[in-house]
Amino acid sequence: MSKYLVNKFLYTIDRDPELVERYREDPEGTVAWWEAEKAGEILNLPSGERTTWLSFTDEERQALRTHDHVALFAMGAHNFLTLTLWIAMFERDFTEPLGMQLDYAAKLSHFALPYPDIST
Amino acid sequence: MANLVAILATTHHPFYYRTSRLPAEEAPPFAAAWVRKVEAYRETLTRARPDVLVMVGSDHFHQLWLDNMPQFLVGKAPFYDANYYNEEREFGLPKLLLKGHEELSAYILREGIDRDFDLAFSNELRVDHSITCPIFTVRPQNDLPIVPIYTNIFAPPLPRPERFVRLGRTIRELVDAWPSDLRVAVIGTGHLSLELGGPRQFGAHGPDPEFDAKAVEWIANGDLEGCLSEVTLDSLHAPGNATHGFMDFMLMMGLADGRKADYADNLDLFHTMEAYFTWYPNGVGA
Numbered sequence: 044m045s046k047y048l049v050n051k052f053l054y055t056i057d058r059d060p061e062l063v064e065r066y067r068e069d070p071e072g073t074v075a076w077w078e079a080e081k082a083g084e085i086l087n088l089p090s091g092e093r094t095t096w097l098s099f100t101d102e103e104r105q106a107l108r109t110h111d112h113v114a115l116f117a118m119g120a121h122n123f124l125t126l127t128l129w130i131a132m133f134e135r136d137f138t139e140p141l142g143m144q145l146d147y148a149a150k151l152s153h154f155a156l157p158y159p160d161i162s163t
Numbered sequence: 164m165a166n167l168v169a170i171l172a173t174t175h176h177p178f179y180y181r182t183s184r185l186p187a188e189e190a191p192p193f194a195a196a197w198v199r200k201v202e203a204y205r206e207t208l209t210r211a212r213p214d215v216l217v218m219v220g221s222d223h224f225h226q227l228w229l230d231n232m233p234q235f236l237v238g239k240a241p242f243y244d245a246n247y248y249n250e251e252r253e254f255g256l257p258k259l260l261l262k263g264h265e266e267l268s269a270y271i272l273r274e275g276i277d278r279d280f281d282l283a284f285s286n287e288l289r290v291d292h293s294i295t296c297p298i299f300t301v302r303p304q305n306d307l308p309i310v311p312i313y314t315n316i317f318a319p320p321l322p323r324p325e326r327f328v329r330l331g332r333t334i335r336e337l338v339d340a341w342p343s344d345l346r347v348a349v350i351g352t353g354h355l356s357l358e359l360g361g362p363r364q365f366g367a368h369g370p371d372p373e374f375d376a377k378a379v380e381w382i383a384n385g386d387l388e389g390c391l392s393e394v395t396l397d398s399l400h401a402p403g404n405a406t407h408g409f410m411d412f413m414l415m416m417g418l419a420d421g422r423k424a425d426y427a428d429n430l431d432l433f434h435t436m437e438a439y440f441t442w443y444p445n446g447v448g449a
Binding site (some may be wrong): 047051058125 | 225
């Protein structure tokens with residue numbers, strides 16, 4: 044499990060308007076590029092001082108490549124990060140106010156307490 | 164010594180700013196009542212005539228990240244830029260610039276560390292809607308210097324509820340003992356039951372109305388004992404997956420020294436219970 048790296052992906056995509064659009068339009072390409080180029084960047088360090096050991100598991104990579112928020116929830120990705128990015132990418136596709144958020148919740152309706160652990 | 168003229172503990176709802184500015188014909192049915200409640204609440208701060216605001220909130224994965232996560236952090240800077248691109252995008256919140264009060268920040272850091280809180284600090288902090296929502300609601304003229312204090316209610320492992328209460332008590336002792344003539348108000352924001360990114364999000368009420376009713380009673384009555392007897396890090400998962408923000412209310416109850424609130428109000432909104440409490444530790448006219 045590399046929950047931390049999944050969270051880092053969600054976090055760094057969400058804070059960049061261009062990456063939000065790129066991930067919406069091309070999830071496979073964005074995930075592959077990000078894992079190769081960005082996963083090892085420590086956010087407060089110069090780009091040469093990289094982390095060398097971080098990578099996604101196959102399951103994590105697949106969930107991110109397929110915009111599968113249900114799988115991300117199941118593996119303990121941080122609920123706030125996933126929701127915020129999903130609103131940015133997909134709220135525009137719904138006409139009713141909060142339509143996207145309610146659809147998002149309905150797809151998670153089979154989860155009961157305790158929810159998957161978000162600790163990193 | 165400084166005069167602690169008011170303590171405010173409230174929810175922070177990022178949709179208020181936009182909702183309160185909608186023309187009547189576009190506003191949702193609950194908007195007018197919401198604005199009335201907030202304006203009445205604003206008066207509880209205005210009447211206390213504060214000179215400086217200590218503001219307790221929590222960064223929502225904006226500047227603080229999992230590679231270096233403080234549990235409690237005090238801003239010490241002459242200014243604080245505020246609000247982020249994703250808050251503008253999602254909530255329509257504008258960018259702000261707030262003044263800081265470095266002397267009070269330095270005092271809280273020095274004395275807080277000496278009282279066993281290893282407080283982190285930041286000399287360049289961009290605050291988010293946990294700090295700016297109460298500016299929009301209770302001090303929209305944004306004319307007072309602030310000391311922001313961030314708590315980790317977001318990225319486990321979290322401090323336990325008892326630790327939040329103790330920090331509140333410590334901030335109270337420090338403000339009461341601050342050698343200054345200024346009038347200080349402390350404003351803290353958190354949540355009652357709340358679900359974000361889970362199956363119970365954005366329902367007709369908060370995810371756990373029963374918890375909300377109890378929580379409002381605990382806060383209004385200053386019932387720290389009752390609250391601490393039921394609330395633990397584990398128990399807070401049950402009312403909703405973002406309910407750990409309630410610990411900021413517990414911090415504020417500690418700051419109010421377990422006293423009954425002088426002002427208590429709440430409003431049942433579509434996915435959360437809004438709540439507004441004020442204490443006047445030295446009396447209403449102090």
